[in-house]
Amino acid sequence: MAALRTRASAWWAGSILGRHLLVALLGLVVVVVVLESSSDFRNLQLASMAYLGIAAGGLTVLTGLNGQISLGHGALMAIGAYTTALLLDDREASTPLPLVVLAAVVVTLLVGIAVGAAAARLHGPYLAGATLALAVAVPGIALYFKEQLGGEQGLRVVLPDIPAWVLDLAYFVTGQDLTRSRYVAYLAWLTLVITFVLLANLARSRVGRRWRAVRDDEVAAELAGVHLGRARVSAFVVSAAAAGAAGAMMALTVRLAAPSGFTLTLSLTLLSAVVLGGLGSLAGALLGAALLTFLPQVVTDIGVDAGLSDIRAAELAPLVYGVVMVLVILLAPAGIVGTVRTALLKRRLRRSAAAQTRTAGTNPTAPGTPGTPTTDPATTTSKGSTT
Amino acid sequence: MRRRLHRPTTLVAAATAGVLLLGACGAGGRDDDGGGGDGGDGGGGATAPGVTEDSIKIGAHFPLTGVAAPGYNEIPTGAKAYFDYVNAQGGVHGRQIEYVVRDDGYNPTNTSSVTNELVLEEEIFAMVGGLGTPTHSAVVDFLNDEGVPDFFVSSGSLQWGDDPEAYPYTFGWQPDYEIEGKIIGQYVAENMPDAKVGLFLQDDDFGDDAEKGVRQFLDDQVVAAERYTSGNTDVGPQIAGLQAAGADLVLSFNTPSYTALSQLVALRLGYEPQWFYTNVGSDADLVGSLLSRFSEGAVEGGSSSLDGVMTTEYIPGVDQPDDPWVQLWQKVWDEHGEKGKLTNYRVYGMSHAYAFVQALQAAGEDLTRDGIVEAMEEVGADLEGPQLAPFRYSSDSHLGISGMRVVEIQDGAGEDLTPVLITDIGDAEIVEDDSGQDGDAPPENGVPEAP
Structure with a gap:
């Protein structure tokens, strides 16, 4: 039994991919259970949460791991969404959905290469400015090419009929008929899980270490042989691809790709989701997306129940969101997940320090006092951040 | 086991599960509040979704x-x-x-x-x-x-x-915007045959449909058509374009903010054509307040700010x-x-x-x-x-x-220039309305009865 446990924990520590896949599998089971047990409306809300989560996940990798800031991710989502809309313009559109999503990702990826190449030369506020320009310009393109891209009104997205085998499979597994809303929600969450597995793996690989090295100290990274530009562009491209997938899911969920859906606000919203959740953490991105999706409705409902007029209740949502944002930044500057993680880590350090002193038995009168050997916590932290 | 909790990936899973469950719990609660019964069937029997006895x-x-x-x-x-x-x-x-x-x-x-x-x-x-x-x-x-x-x-x-x-x-x-364009177009063609007409259009269905209607009657008289994109608040180039083309009558199909913006830009350029705004953009009170806000008080707002401007009317205001x-x-x-x-x-x-x-x-x-x-x-x-x-x-x-009348705003109120004119989209003729709709009054208690 003990041997088995040791082997299991050795595998857990050793195989990053295996670990991620296992977590993904568990995540999928949770997704199936939750989607099957919630209403059509909740399914669509969860689909919105998924596409915001995918985009925020991509952004958190870029900002948290590579230290680049992007105010243009909403525009990259627009590119994914418009690609989807152009491929799915009527019910007879024959392109299978996985191909559509893939096309959206590829197109956004190409745009990401172009923008990333320019962005790699810029820093801080300049980079923010350049990506800001992207956020402003892309909706303008849709307005300019009115014939092809539908102008202000945008392009409708028609969800193709659900393939028979999917319907059969869904019925076989769950015993319920698959509604269109639930189908969309499954698509979005499946995409989210795949994206997150890929991002998590990348972040833990050599590529991810390079990104972090560039973020932490450019000179040191360059001295260590990291090509700065390449690391920056690759981070941007990966992040853009995630935004493309998110855009495709958004188009399917909203059933429309219109310029007014991709204003600067969307980009800023994504950034705030990342900051709320915690920079560099995929869990944080997901948490931020959840807040963005559920908070406005919950707050508005509370407002209406409290007897406010519709207008007042509607104005309450941005107010509460702003207050939450300010509170998080004041009280938990590392974001919600970041702060929780730090707290856990601290507790663990204290405990292991206590355990150290106890087993060493040198000074039983002061267990766990500060001032006990500092070497152990140091090794634990470095282990925690490199594995 | 304790170690695992510290893994970020596990946190991802835990957070996902937690958040999803939260969402699901919310769903459960709301449905119960709704009074039971899933109305997913979509109107099979006599009771439709959203309708109860009372x-x-x-x-x-x-x-x-x-x-x-x-x-x-x-x-x-x-x-x-x-x-x-x-x-x-x-x-x-x-x-x-x-x-x-x-x-x-x-x-x-x-x-x-x-x-x-x-x-x-x-x-x-x-x-x-x-x-x-x-x-x-x-x-x-x-x-x-x-x-x-x-x-x-x-x-x-x-x-x-x-x-x-x-x-x-x-x-x-x-x-619809097309019949409004037609009625305005015909009015101008009949009453101002010498006017050089400029069009100021919102660049979407609104402007397009209206232009289609206007051009049925005024195609020869139109000297310029300028478009603005909703959201872009700089309309200087468009108004200057109309001025340069020598338009002395501007037909504007825009929202109220753009009425105020176009008025301000024209003031700045010293451009004084006859303005003709769509019903959508001609609420005198709102435009007046927008005018004073946009100009930071330099232009006096108030309901008389659009006096002398022509527009249309389809319900009494x-x-x-x-x-x-x-x-x-x-x-x-x-x-x-x-x-x-x-x-x-x-x-x-x-x-x-x-x-x-x-x-x-x-x-x-x-x-x-x-x-x-x-x-x-x-x-x-x-x-x-x-x-x-x-x-x-x-x-x-x-x-x-199906129709509207053309009015001129004086002291913030519309003065009739035509009787109520009705028409339809396409080639339908514009005729005077004889249904008497404009002279009717609501029932005594203010609630309509079954027809």
């Missing part, structure tokens, strides 16, 4: 916050006041009307999500008065797929009514306090309104609320979604109401009010 739940999406909110967010307050008024008189066929308004911030993405909420969670019987062309475009397919009556879209785009086969559940309400309809609206607002005074936007909301109550009356006691659509196609064209010209509803057309 209540009808309807919904709408409006920009309550954001740039489009000023003015437009008053529409639902007017509609709500009228529904409350009807409820106080016993409702329709014994049913109280419950009116749920959701904010979409004039963003189609939000419109889509609030419409999901209204239809799937609130289980509304019908959408009434959803506002905006790009916003409502995002949900018109969904509403029709789900078979939700989509009445009286607050937008004059042709797409709400010119093809009832494509959108059998959708009805327009206000005169607050500038006609003696009109029996306006008197009814004033009474409704005094009894059931919120703070603030009666405005033209609130009158607009009450007017389409009135039409919806008529539709409910016409649909009879056994209310179904298909039933109300059929009833509207059958009797819609004969409905009395505040509108100056009759509706065009039939099985071939779901377009709304």
